[in-house]
Amino acid sequence: MKTLPGADIVIIGGGWTGLLMAKDLGKRTSLKIVVLERGGMRRTEDYASDMDELDYFIRLRMMQNTSRETVTLRHNPGERALPIRQLACFLPGEGIGGAGEHWTAQCPRYQPDCLQLYSKTVERYGEKRLPENHSFQDWGVTYDDLEPYYTRAEQLLSVSGKVGNLRGQKIEGGNIFSGWYSAEYPNPPLKTPYFPALFGEATKSLGYHPYHDPAAMNSVPSTNPDGVSRAACLYCGFCTRYGCMVGAKAQPTNTLLPLVEQISRVTIRTHATVRRIVHDKTGYDKAGNDKAASGAKARGVTYLDANGEEFFQPADLVILGSWTMNNNRLLMLSGIGEPYDPATGKGTLGRNLTHQVIFPGAVGFFEKSLNRFMGGGAVGTRISDFDGDVFEHSNLPFLRGGTFAASAYGAQPISGFGRVPPSVKARWGAEWKKAAVASYDRSDAINFSGEHVPYKTNFYDLDPTYKDYAGDPLLRLTIDWNDNERKTAEFMTAKAVEIARAMGAKEINPFPSYDHYDVRRYQSTHVQGGTIMAATPDRGVVNPYLQHWQMPNLFVLGGSTFPNQGAANPTPTILAFTYRTADAIVDRHLKKLGMLA
Numbered sequence: 327m328k329t330l331p332g333a334d335i336v337i338i339g340g341g342w343t344g345l346l347m348a349k350d351l352g353k354r355t356s357l358k359i360v361v362l363e364r365g366g367m368r369r370t371e372d373y374a375s376d377m378d379e380l381d382y383f384i385r386l387r388m389m390q391n392t393s394r395e396t397v398t399l400r401h402n403p404g405e406r407a408l409p410i411r412q413l414a415c416f417l418p419g420e421g422i423g424g425a426g427e428h429w430t431a432q433c434p435r436y437q438p439d440c441l442q443l444y445s446k447t448v449e450r451y452g453e454k455r456l457p458e459n460h461s462f463q464d465w466g467v468t469y470d471d472l473e474p475y476y477t478r479a480e481q482l483l484s485v486s487g488k489v490g491n492l493r494g495q496k497i498e499g500g501n502i503f504s505g506w507y508s509a510e511y512p513n514p515p516l517k518t519p520y521f522p523a524l525f526g527e528a529t530k531s532l533g534y535h536p537y538h539d540p541a542a543m544n545s546v547p548s549t550n551p552d553g554v555s556r557a558a559c560l561y562c563g564f565c566t567r568y569g570c571m572v573g574a575k576a577q578p579t580n581t582l583l584p585l586v587e588q589i590s591r592v593t594i595r596t597h598a599t600v601r602r603i604v605h606d607k608t609g610y611d612k613a614g615n616d617k618a619a620s621g622a623k624a625r626g627v628t629y630l631d632a633n634g635e636e637f638f639q640p641a642d643l644v645i646l647g648s649w650t651m652n653n654n655r656l657l658m659l660s661g662i663g664e665p666y667d668p669a670t671g672k673g674t675l676g677r678n679l680t681h682q683v684i685f686p687g688a689v690g691f692f693e694k695s696l697n698r699f700m701g702g703g704a705v706g707t708r709i710s711d712f713d714g715d716v717f718e719h720s721n722l723p724f725l726r727g728g729t730f731a732a733s734a735y736g737a738q739p740i741s742g743f744g745r746v747p748p749s750v751k752a753r754w755g756a757e758w759k760k761a762a763v764a765s766y767d768r769s770d771a772i773n774f775s776g777e778h779v780p781y782k783t784n785f786y787d788l789d790p791t792y793k794d795y796a797g798d799p800l801l802r803l804t805i806d807w808n809d810n811e812r813k814t815a816e817f818m819t820a821k822a823v824e825i826a827r828a829m830g831a832k833e834i835n836p837f838p839s840y841d842h843y844d845v846r847r848y849q850s851t852h853v854q855g856g857t858i859m860a861a862t863p864d865r866g867v868v869n870p871y872l873q874h875w876q877m878p879n880l881f882v883l884g885g886s887t888f889p890n891q892g893a894a895n896p897t898p899t900i901l902a903f904t905y906r907t908a909d910a911i912v913d914r915h916l917k918k919l920g921m922l923a
């Protein structure tokens with residue numbers, strides 16, 4: 327193995343978190359930084375000429391290559407896990423930009439009490455209401471701590487929308503159930519196409535409070551505080567699962583990469599797959615004393631290049647930003663931290679696997695055309711009247727909740743085709759085809775996005791059987807739905823049907839119900855946990871500054887650090903925490919090495 331010249335900082339992963347950290351630390355310090363990304367380079371120009379639904383949407387051109395590396399999955403420890411050979415329920419990215427290139431760009435914040443799930447739930451409903459086998463805990467950070475960083479993330483992304491709670495003042499047309507915001511979104515809301523408009527009128531007539539989905543997509547051309555200018559959205563419909571051809575959707579390649587590339591001390595190395603974080607069991611104690619007899623210190627990483635040659639990249643500080651599953655796997659493969667054992671409850675690494683609860687609550691079939699071919703990922707109208715603990719749960723058989731949205735993603739000929747109303751009994755042949763053609767532009771879903779609370783029984787570990795292309799064990803997911811999710815789905819499906827009726831749907835297909843966790847249906851790529859944050863080392867892998875509890879010169883970024891999954895999509899929260907960690911590194915850690923208190 328070849329040893330390379332040392333760096334001050336090595337960052338694993340070139341997606342949202344990795345490039346944001348490279349930009350921030352690169353601008354604010356004079357340190358030498360190396361970013362290692364397993365995939366290739368990407369740029370906005372790459373998307374300009376070849377938008378092809380078959381290639382991108384169906385064959386998942388931008389996603390992780392499962393023939394080289396995948397994960398295995400089982401519902402409980404009694405089953406043998408099997409490898410996911412074809413991605414479906416989540417779509418991890420690969421290449422510069424990561425999943426942030428092909429994301430949908432919906433940009434809500436978490437409900438404030440998500441960050442204090444245990445204490446707020448017990449305060450309101452008592453310990454007895456917590457679900458069986460729950461693993462609720464607080465994050466060690468409050469919404470008020472995070473608020474300034476949320477604002478910075480929204481400015482970075484030039485979010486379009488209307489705030490509904492500006493420093494405590496409730497504003498009609500925004501989300502009045504959100505936590506407080508210190509600033510309005512940088513851009514006005516996107517346009518409202520016909521289907522989201524119908525949803526807005528119907529939910530208002532039912533007494534709910536519709537608002538524009540906040541979007542990391544430009545409603546107007548704009549420039550962010552870093553001086554990065556991006557064009558306005560064309561509503562072309564090629565958005566989720568694609569990179570934006572005009573740069574209207576905020577992606578790491580159009581908001582961060584141009585800035586990172588201007589910093590000569592930052593090197594981005596593509597096709598560099600990190601295999602291990604190299605560390606010493608002694609040498610760096612909690613007070614930051616080097617060469618101490620106890621403590622642990624990261625020394626750098628090993629990685630394989632495109633030819634399979636292995637390198638050692640020494641570094642003084644290691645930052646892991648390789649998305650939830652890879653963060654877990656790399657710590658496990660590197661032997662850093664104590665793996666979680668569900669039988670004894672001991673160990674923290676791998677705990678609290680959660681996956682946002684998303685389903686089409688009701689598909690409505692309408693008389694008029696909906697113009698579904700136009701739109702963009704985050705173009706839509708949403709209500710939060712059933713989010714989190716916004717509504718009373720005392721007499722309900724479940725805790726927490728979520729939001730409903732009517733979105734105009736841009737329905738395409740292959741992926742947007744194939745719905746038929748319940749009155750059509752044929753499942754194939756001429757009758758089915760006729761109904762599917764008629765329904766293509768006259769049907770759409772009212773989607774529900776909900777919280778996933780943590781359980782002791784949902785966790786990550788290394789698979790004892792299956793290995794990747796390089797011979798390393800795959801990550802194993804043990805996950806299933808529990809009664810809380812099933813009862814939530816029943817309740818929320820009834821609400822979605824009520825809304826579809828109020829929208830004038832002639833026929834409605836309700837969501838059938840949750841059975842077991844299903845890998846065949848796209849759920850969302852909002853899979854969290856495993857390297858969770860906690861105020862004390864017995865409850866988490868990292869502290870609330872995302873610093874590894876056992877290794878002061880190792881930081882872990884991203885959704886893997888979330889103890890539970892809110893109903894909202896996670897990236898604004900992920901970026902807010904990344905900014906907070908960058909501040910902690912620059913302002914405190916680099917001045918006095920050791921654990922951040």
Ligand SMILES: Cc1cc2nc3c(=O)[nH]c(=O)nc-3n(C[C@H](O)[C@H](O)[C@H](O)COP(=O)(O)OP(=O)(O)OC[C@H]3O[C@@H](n4cnc5c(N)ncnc54)[C@H](O)[C@@H]3O)c2cc1C
Nearest residue numbers: 339341342343364420424425426430431432600884895897
């Ligand atoms: C289809 C889709 C829609 C989404 N929509 C939304 C949305 O609307 N709103 C929202 O908030 N979020 C959304 N997300 C989620 C969002 O993309 C992620 O939260 C975000 O990208 C996470 O940032 P990250 O840096 O943790 O991971 P990523 O952006 O995925 O970056 C991780 C990078 O690490 C690299 N990597 C992994 N392993 C290694 C290794 N061993 N060595 C070197 N490099 C490695 C990967 O190749 C990748 O480039 C969506 C995701 C998908 C896939």
